Amino acid sequence: MNALEVRRLSVRFPTRLVPALKEVSCGLERGETVVLAGRSGSGKSTLLHTALGYIPEGVPAEVDGEILLGGVPASPGLARRGRRLGLVQQDPEAGLCTLRVRDEVAFGPENLGLSRREIAARVERALSATGLAPLAERATWSLSGGEKQRTALAAALALEPEVLLLDEPTAHLDPQGAQDLLYVLSGQVTDGRGVLLAEHRLGPLQSLRPRVVRLDVDEPIREEFFNTCPAPSGAAAVDARDLRFSYPGGNELLGGLSFAVAPGEVLGVVGPNGSGKSTLLRLLAGLTAPERGTVRVGGRDPAALRPTERRGLVGMVTQMPHHQLFAPTVAQEFSLDEVSADAMDRWLERAQLQALSAEHPLRLSIGERRRLTMALALAGRPRVLLLDEPFIGQDRENAAWVARRISEASRMGVAVVLVSHRLPLLARLAHRVLFLGRRTHLGPTDEVFGELRREGQQVFTPEFWEEQW
């Protein structure tokens, strides 16, 4: 008997013409892992949220079809279903409701009105299962991304659900954090819990031996898209020397790092969360001044550039596209950057956003927003492009689009610094790799990954995460 089953499930949102899900049927047994695969907008999250009851209870929609839990129709109500289906969301921040790890894990059982002794027992079991017992008294805001996601998982486990629903749980995690989460999940599967995941990438999930349910057909990425220019040389577009930085009360980052990036070169930056990758990009952009050391971009100190000068020299794409979008329409985003009408039309066409030029940028899908921020960064014709996790939350099609723009920029002589946890993609694009960890490595891509392999840090090598479709 299936622990969770959906039969001929259709979901239509009032604001959309096309149904988000159309007569989808799938089931999941206890001790089984099922992955919902498909491109952005194919309905993966919609299916999870509908199974949980959040749609239509929290988000109005027309829902047809049946949802069965343990072979019987699921009773309506998000709270009732939440006892049997534990949810872990994509954004590690979104799953946390309290200020301390132990309180977070206790939150669900407290809402169920359980006895204090039962709550304590469940909290203890969930903390042990996720390896979080040593962090039980830590403030939730002080946790790393991986720790936050494990806390969200522990909070779901404390409800002792029959099935775990996970919406791209590794999207924001570094390779080690993702690996730790998957290890915990494999333990849950062994213990007989069903696991239903929405995920773009199947490669990292191979250890869970999942059954794949495709919600649409996704074309494989062709490697020729990623040909960058031959290993370039010449005067450095980016020159960083003896960089050191620390946040108040934090450890020193970067440890006297020195490197240069030539025009047309793609430098991949890899490392665990908190190793200073995003800080490095902020230093290169001139948004933060280093404690020690110097940064030169195009021969100039980026921190001393006037805003308009910086825009012409450095383009930056941040992790969350919505942080970079300010104007009331897509077209006005280009006007804001003083991009000519011709150039705007060209970029809108390339980003497949022509039909959406009058839309509010925050109404776009996450893939469309990413294409827009990439287009805005490149339309300014920068000499240096700084990219902070541009593939987060992107399906294969959008990830390929972003990768193509990076390779084009490289061929046009733009120096690119690319921070990404999507190691197979990064390995195909980068001429050299900078690994920020306990030991720093800098060198040609193959050599750095070879060194990490020899050090036993396979989790930071592309083979470990190679996407197998």
Next chain:
Amino acid sequence: MVVRLRARERVVWSVERAQRTTFHPLAKFALLCAHAAAVLSAPGLAAKGALALIPLVIGGKRLARRRAFRAAVTFGGFLFVLQAVVVSGSTVAALGPLTVTAEGLRMGGEMALRFLGVLGGSLLFVATTRPEEFASALSESRLPYRYTYVLVLALRFLPLFRNEYLRVREAQRMRGLRLRPWRLASHVKWTVLPVLASALTRAEGVALAMQARGFGALRRRTTLTETPWTLKDSLIMGLTCLVLALVGWFASGGAAWWP
């Protein structure tokens, strides 16, 4: 395995009990309110000074080391200096074009002590009370937990909003957007709306996480942390009543406040 788990549970219980603060959060809150009323209504510098010192004496280094307390002392000093040179009256000293008056010194001193007394008490309360503990105590006192939990959520979102704000400002700098501090409409358009949009997305995620874990489904919820009312708390409430009665009596002209 069962025996080991039970042993662990006992450890958890002892940890939870050890973490309980000395007094019930509601008793502390009542005393905080009474102290604030006394500080605000006490006439004269000496009375205000004595009352403002109480939180510092109780909190000691724990309070003095807090960045917020140091900021409060700085701001209190600023208020004192400002009043001393702005309020007109009999001149005590002249510093270039500025004159320090006796009335200014008295008013500045009173204002600074009022500020430090109320803020010091509040900071001591915050330093000794976990928000979840306070929210649980409010719920136990029959207030609907949906409302009392707002306090925890507010504190949960503060660092998040700050972070979102910083990211948006950085993105503005990268795109060459320069906002003049006095152009409020520009700030609303270019900063407040993006931060709000981002915050609403986050809030939606948190709301989903809370509902999916049964928040609001039952009329009453239980708590992991125990907050029992003890004799000490009754004594604190007695002290609170006494302070409030004295404040009321003196405020209605019962007697002079200070010898």
